[in-house]
Amino acid sequence: MQSVFDRRRINGPEDSSAPIFADEHQKSPTPDLYKARHNRSVSDIRPIFLQPGLISQANGSAYIETERTKIACSVYGPRQSKNTAYNEKGRLNVEVKFTPFSCERRRAPLRDAEDRSIAVAIQQALLSSVRLEHFPKSTIDIFLVVIEADGIEGCVASGSIAASMALADAGIDMYGLVTSCTAAVIGEEIWIDPTQEECDMANGTLILSCMPALGIVTNVWQSGRMAISQVLACLDTCDGRCTDIHSVVAQALLNSARSKV
Amino acid sequence: MDTVLSSATPSATDVNSFLSAAEKEALKAATFQRLHPQIYLKRFLEEKIRPDGRSIADDENEDTHAWRNVEVNVGSITTASGSALVRLGNTTVVCGVKAEICEPELDNSDEGFLVPNVDLPALCSPKFKTGPPTEEAQVLSERLNEVLGNGMIPLSSLCIYPGKSAWVLYVDATVINYDGNVFDAALLAMVCALKNVSLPHAEFEPELNRTICTRPNSDPLKPARKLIIEEDLVPLSFSFGVFAGSYLLPDPTASEESLLDTTISIILNTRARILALSQLGTGVDKSEAPGQGVADISYTREADTLARCISLAKKRKAIIMKKVYDI
Numbered sequence: 358m359q360s361v362f363d364r365r366r367i368n369g370p371e372d373s374s375a376p377i378f379a380d381e382h383q384k385s386p387t388p389d390l391y392k393a394r395h396n397r398s399v400s401d402i403r404p405i406f407l408q409p410g411l412i413s414q415a416n417g418s419a420y421i422e423t424e425r426t427k428i429a430c431s432v433y434g435p436r437q438s439k440n441t442a443y444n445e446k447g448r449l450n451v452e453v454k455f456t457p458f459s460c461e462r463r464r465a466p467l468r469d470a471e472d473r474s475i476a477v478a479i480q481q482a483l484l485s486s487v488r489l490e491h492f493p494k495s496t497i498d499i500f501l502v503v504i505e506a507d508g509i510e511g512c513v514a515s516g517s518i519a520a521s522m523a524l525a526d527a528g529i530d531m532y533g534l535v536t537s538c539t540a541a542v543i544g545e546e547i548w549i550d551p552t553q554e555e556c557d558m559a560n561g562t563l564i565l566s567c568m569p570a571l572g573i574v575t576n577v578w579q580s581g582r583m584a585i586s587q588v589l590a591c592l593d594t595c596d597g598r599c600t601d602i603h604s605v606v607a608q609a610l611l612n613s614a615r616s617k618v
Numbered sequence: 619m620d621t622v623l624s625s626a627t628p629s630a631t632d633v634n635s636f637l638s639a640a641e642k643e644a645l646k647a648a649t650f651q652r653l654h655p656q657i658y659l660k661r662f663l664e665e666k667i668r669p670d671g672r673s674i675a676d677d678e679n680e681d682t683h684a685w686r687n688v689e690v691n692v693g694s695i696t697t698a699s700g701s702a703l704v705r706l707g708n709t710t711v712v713c714g715v716k717a718e719i720c721e722p723e724l725d726n727s728d729e730g731f732l733v734p735n736v737d738l739p740a741l742c743s744p745k746f747k748t749g750p751p752t753e754e755a756q757v758l759s760e761r762l763n764e765v766l767g768n769g770m771i772p773l774s775s776l777c778i779y780p781g782k783s784a785w786v787l788y789v790d791a792t793v794i795n796y797d798g799n800v801f802d803a804a805l806l807a808m809v810c811a812l813k814n815v816s817l818p819h820a821e822f823e824p825e826l827n828r829t830i831c832t833r834p835n836s837d838p839l840k841p842a843r844k845l846i847i848e849e850d851l852v853p854l855s856f857s858f859g860v861f862a863g864s865y866l867l868p869d870p871t872a873s874e875e876s877l878l879d880t881t882i883s884i885i886l887n888t889r890a891r892i893l894a895l896s897q898l899g900t901g902v903d904k905s906e907a908p909g910q911g912v913a914d915i916s917y918t919r920e921a922d923t924l925a926r927c928i929s930l931a932k933k934r935k936a937i938i939m940k941k942v943y944d945i
Contacts, residue, residue: 363750365750365751365756366735366751366756366759367733367734367735367759367760367763368733369720369731369733369786369788370720370721370722370723370731370786372720372721373718373719373720373786374718374719374720375718375719376717376718376719376818376820376829376831377719377828377829377830377831378818378830378831378832378833379830379831379832379833380833380836411710411794411795412710412741412742412794412795413708413795413797414708414742414743414744414795414796414797414872415741415744425696425697427694427695429741429794430741431741431742433740433744452740452748454739454741454748456712456714456737456790456792457714457716457735457788457790458695458697458698458701458714458715458716458788458790459695459697459714460697461697463716463718463788466737467750498740500739500740500741500748501741502739502741502792502794504695504712504792504794505695505696505697506697
């Protein structure tokens, strides 16, 4: 139920619900694990499409698409920090917004705090890569719009890659490009880059963000039940995939830089 | 610390020494545009060209070069019942339709709902901040609601069971890149997304008081359906701006939009009949038109700006129709 009637938007009926399908309850609880992967081996990531500089109004921008996950990101700044005390270091501000049609259920505006937690995860992944000491008194704003989501883990990983690419596109000083990869423990196996469906049946998931060029980890986010050996194995595989993603990101940036000249 | 700061903030001469001659010229032009936007635009228009390279629509040259290129891509978002991505020059709008089930209103017990909203996130332009919808977003949503609510989708066709169950279509457009004429782009995105919608077969069970849908392609007797669309009422919008009382600019960009003194929107149906019109401002002022001797006599001959806009819009409509129907 909508508790407050928001006059700033066009409002529909007081209450509505997603359609209920006749076969909802019959949905197989134990799907064939390997079929679910759609011809992808457990250590494969989904193909990534990357394009920097699509948003002409922004200082830097990037669009990322990994199969169903689609995220647009733009960077504004460094610009003056308003209403804040003097700070020798710049601020890195990350905000994430889901479009109402991005998930299976409609995301009515301003109803949950999930976007905040994703923003925090992305901010942490990027924070140690940006040379904020070069931008005293300023703020770098990173805005992400999730056009379509396929699992929260995938959003954090794709969002971090897009944001780091947009920072590079904006010409902001960084130590290195940040790339990110996710893994899920399903049964005894480790599956890389899981989809929403796969995350739902996982015991635990892990997101690794790192700067492959420097061999430095910037953020690890593990949740769920995992043995220590599994955590280490996840980190190891994710690290390898991050290196692969790094070359994709670097190539896309190089192509766009060449086309500008 | 001193060395860090000095290397981070090089003086103006340092920056110039890195740049090639062409880059220096571009920087000069950008500075001029920032400081004197009016004069900057006027100098372009006096040369009969617009800053983005488009020609000015005069009598001989009313064709495609006066408008920006338009691209439409439908159905790429699988989580939406229907979706469209529209690019109008640099302006980019994504629109997704989510169909949900609700109870009809008491006084319109056999009608569903159509709920269009536009979001202008902070991502799309430095003009906007995060938070609740800005005034501009509210005005845009309201205008789109008026145009789409004219009966293009008969609301009675969204009824599942009178008084008990109906479809509500949430039509949400998000602007990804704000480079002017967002209204035209958002309306086109909404129309294309609605055309793309496929609703699952739905049946209301009175004894259980609930609505059950059938998954598309699971039962050949209960197929998913497209929306019923009144083709005569499908709106297509064409916007114009008037700069300095004398130049008519179709499809204005963001940098032009902030300098306009008149904005005109012509909304046509697919048969080029006028569905709605809006003009804010006086249009092209004959006394101020640069007809005195040099630049342009065609404008002084033009009796009425609105009539001229309508004829330009009708020509443009044919091109848009191809994009919308040939997908």
